[in-house]
Amino acid sequence: MPRVRSKRSWHRVASAATAVFMTVGVIGASGVAGATTAKDVGNASAGSAVNTAKSQKLVGPKGTGLTRGISSSQIKVGCVYTAADFAGYEQAIGAAFSAINAKGGVNGRKFSLVPCLDDANSPQTNLTDAQQLVNQNQVFSVFTLSADTLPSTTTFLNNNQTPTFGWGFDPGFCGNKWVFGFTGCLAPGTLPTSNAFHNSFSSSIVTPMAKLMAPLTGKQISFCLQSDTLPASISANHQEATMISALGYKVGLNANNFPTSSTGVNPTPFVQAIINSGCNITYLSLPFASIATLSYSLKAAGYKGKIMDFTTYVPGLLGSSAALAGALAGEYINVSTGPTQEGGGAYANSEVAALKAAGQPAFLTLGGMIGYSEAQMLIQFVKGAGKTLNTTTFLSAASGKVVSYSNQPGHGPGLINWPAGHFVSSDGSSTVQVEGTKYVPKDSYAQYPTYVFGK
């Protein structure tokens, strides 16, 4: 029988050869070219198992004398934040700038704020807004206040020598040369070196809470911690729980399961869990809207303990929403962003005065306190840089310096060392309580020492 080599078998050979060639080609090409990334100027990508630095080094490029956003008469500042969560941020920054500009600015340069961009709680928008501020608006510095600041965003700003100010609980605020948390680095455990928590964030929460429970002490005080599922919240919870145990109190519940996109969540399962654990003080680390619902539901279900959060301090809001005031009745709020208007004091009063002078409503909100403090820091650094202002002079002004974010020397509550502030926190807090439609101060603002525990 003659063997007939049909056309089909040739086709099969050809296809197989092509497949082999393609596979080899892809692997080869990726071996040759694929691994090449653009010139690597430093990568603080959190969670990367590949990097294990052995010593604490600041990541980021040295200043190269850039004058983006700087002219002889003006310093351009950009701003991106979550408007719905931090009302008053933009107004307070504007008020701080107006106050310094009224005195002629710093070395003849006035501060100009590009209207703030709202990231609407989207990390993606936050990133693109930051890119736009640098690339298109050509700002010198970026102010940000958002729960959604990605490492990519801070890396981008860091790589572009853009001084960035924010609330330091996202990983990017730790260890980056150009990124400054206004109370230092609050995100623990992100630095490869630390098993230790060099952090006062927890002590500024746990200690005031325990104080509220007096005369109860020790194991008589049982904490319930309820947070959402954001990594920052989970790690904060972990910190607090560790600290609670270390200080001799009891952890009744440590739950990180409240859905993050949180409107419309049925609070009943969470209420039940808290009540069943028998704790006498509950700390809520949740988005604003959920706290009101959960607080109310707790009380309606018969919970008799204290409830505390750090979010629902919005002066002016209680008066306009009777339902909200009712739901939050008796709530304790840990305000860690500065002294409150109700608590008074020189710093708070000066902030309020600045707002009034700028024609803004004289309410010092959470966002407003942070914005004002960030502005003070920038102003202090720029003063230190002197007449020649560029990224090099700025950076040297921001290193090895003690900065106080009070504008009344010697009376400021906020003291933070740099560059240490890139690695540790310098946190403080005060406590207020909701009574009727007012926030009544219960504990005045104080800075808490860095508490080192663990190995």
Add this chain to the structure above:
Amino acid sequence: MDQFIALIVSGAVSGAIYSLVASGLTLSYTATGIFNFSYGAIAFSSAYIFYTLNTGMHWPVWISAVAVIFGFAPILGIILDVAVFKPLARATESAKIMATVGLLLAIPAMTQWILDEIIAVTHSGVPNSSVVLQTGLPPGLAPIPIKSWTLPFHTPLTSNGLVVLIAAAVCAVALWLLLGKTSLGLQMRAVVDRDSLAQIRGINNAKTSRYAWIFGSVLAALAGVVGAPILGAISVNAFLTVTFIASAAAVIGGLKSIPWAFAGGLILGVLQSLIAGYIHTGLNGFSNAVPFLVLLGGLIFFTRDRSRRGGSTADEVPPPDYLKGMPQWRKGLPWIVAVAFLTVYVCFLANDFWAGVMAEGLALSIIFLSFTVVTGMGGMVSLAQATFCSMAGLTTGLLFTRYGIPFFLACFIALALTALIGVIVALPAIRLGGIPLALATLALALLGDNVLFQWNFLNNTSNGWTIPRIVIGPLNLTSNRVMAMSLLVVALLIMLLINNLKKSPWGRSIAAVRSSEIAASSSGVAPVRVKLALFAISAVIAGLGGIFFTSYQMSAGSFTTPALDGLLWLATVVLFGIRRPAAAVLAGVASSATNIILQSGFHWWSWVPSWLSWNGTTSSEIPLILFGLGAVGLSRNPDGFISQMAGQNHARRVKRAAKKAALAAGQPTGIVSATPEGVAAILSEEAGIAAQVVETEGQLIGSGTVHGGTIGDTVPLDTDAVLLIKGLHVSYGDVEVIHGLTFAIERGKITSLFGVNGSGKSTLCSTISGLVKPGSGSIEFDGNDIVKMPAYRRADQGVLVAPESRGIFPGLSVEENLMLRLNAAERDEVYQRFPRIGERRKLMAGSLSGGEQQLLALAPVLIKPPTILIADEPTLGLAPLVIAELLTLFQELRDRGTTILLVEEKVRDVLSIADNVAFIELGHIVWSGPREDLDDERLVSAYLGGKLS
């Protein structure tokens, strides 16, 4: 036990909100065929306005509620019906989705923007959007301070919760009464069952649609007002989530049954609550995922898909190709110009930032091309494209960053996995089509977002991965310019690929499966394989675009391309044109650029007058409003605005050329064609038809079949015509089917009209009934031209058409079918005359035999005789005994004074009762005259060419 009851009660409260929205969704979908994603937006806006009136302006609660629920909502429903939904009724599925997504974005934006402007202008101090959106615990209808009761088993119930439960109960009863017991409800159900039949039975479907939208809006508004305090905030996202969960409930009702949709909402609420309370998995977001699992399961197991799989009928006709007949270079010209312009701009004119914007836009373009493949070519609406992007981006990031795998290999593996996900998403497409398929893909996408991409391993504990800009040989993609140009090349390559795909045998398989799966599989094409492959290809293209997109951003996370972006993207591509790859590319670039342009405004060179400059707006609302307007615009031309532009150009060209050609040929200028050759072709075709007709006439006379009577399209002078048709021209698209027909139907006689398939018989019936509009000519009914009269009014005037394939509503009962035209006494007459129908009065009409259905269709005619009855092939498919009964019925009608036109293909039966006879061929009347003038024997041999069967 306590916890169990507490969870059930609180679950029922959330469930009640879902029920309200689900009922509205089902009501409007069944009545209009449009699945309204924007109900969440209506609920949001209602809650927003209620808050502004009640808390901001201190209006009393009940007045605010009435103003919103019975004032704002119905008005909004009417506006939407007129502006968007009515024109959209016959559009493709993707156009409908696009329009409702556009509204979903635009309605909240417009509400906030309009109220903010009013507040600013009036300086009234009423809280504006930045305050309202921050409000926690907005008030509802219950008085403040909120009361709370403790029911048995330590179950707390707040006053707001009670209000929700009561509202839901009231609505349930109201809906049941409306649909089951009122004539409006019956009409709505008839329209849902068979829309065109309802119209010719005198039901104004524009009216029923409008009511459906009004009721739907009211339900959504109620859900918003009573639901806001339960949800805890006035937030678009919260109401959007409610809409998706309500969709799951609507699916439990099979997208048809409102009571089941209602129950479905309650079930889902309770289920969610119980799972959150008792089941603690390590999976993040699991309890969020439950409704989407239910949605998916319900779609696969419960939906009886009414639309054809693979698309809807509206999809089958591709949009007219306006450039047909033009030379190749002319067809490509606009796009060549665009590419050239883009190249020049990116390389020379744009600064680095704008080059980046173009790069991002082109990455989006590649993602959009995936829509062209699966939806434009395959006719399957996929709302999961964003999932493919996320999958590819995250996997690449994971492999590259954590495991150090070389970039290209990481991409390759990521795309392979994405293709696998594509196949998984494609699985529902085996059984589903149209809206159910779209919802299934959305459910999978939301599952992806809530479960798969929340997996810490894949998303790097929510921080995402950093994706680098790579260097390939001389191409350094760190430069935005280089990246933009490279992406342009990639996009063009993919466009070429898609165009080749369309023309390839494979492309023909896709078109075949889209058209009719059954026909395709009997021709040796495997529909399942085609669909899966199509989704896989689309997934790979989307994944590729996703990798480029994340590479441009240098960041890949679960948040980079959330599932909802997929809706927005589909809407954008449909707006530009889903079938054209080039339109997808343009859409990508445009969406990237538009946002930035709106924010930064226009700043020209110094010599341009300053009033042409604009500082832009950081308002996030303006782009959304513009998008919404685009949605409205789309409803005017569902093929997308590029097609609309092309259409307008084409119309202009045609007018010009037709006039020129017609003048040259000395013909009237009504002929439609773009080129002189086209005009000549039409003229010659018409001549051919005329010649054929003349030949047939000659045959009829010459053979002695007819003697006397009237030849051709003329009317004898002394005819007492009930219906007089003069010079009727009817076309479907570009194809004319009736060419200047003139015909008179004599009063009080039975006229039978014979013609073979394709002669224009059914078209004539449809034109008389009003379902088809003639291009020119008149139809005079008792002396009045009714051409402009809508179909439903003709029925009332006395022109009744009994269409082919039984004029009954299979989804209504026998009794309900009769109720549409007859009152109780008249129905009893029918039952007496036709006992068989009387016995079956409670059964669904669809379960009757063919003969019984035809009798049911014609029975009301006996009781309330119209002036003229036109029956299209009444004897088709019926047994001889039934036919005999029918013919007796017709004679009885005629004796009572009704004029009857019987349009038939089969001659024998009808001939026995006909008074007048007419022949139609190729859209012309060939001969008409009295029955006596017709010779039966000769008719058979000469005209029909065979024995009288």
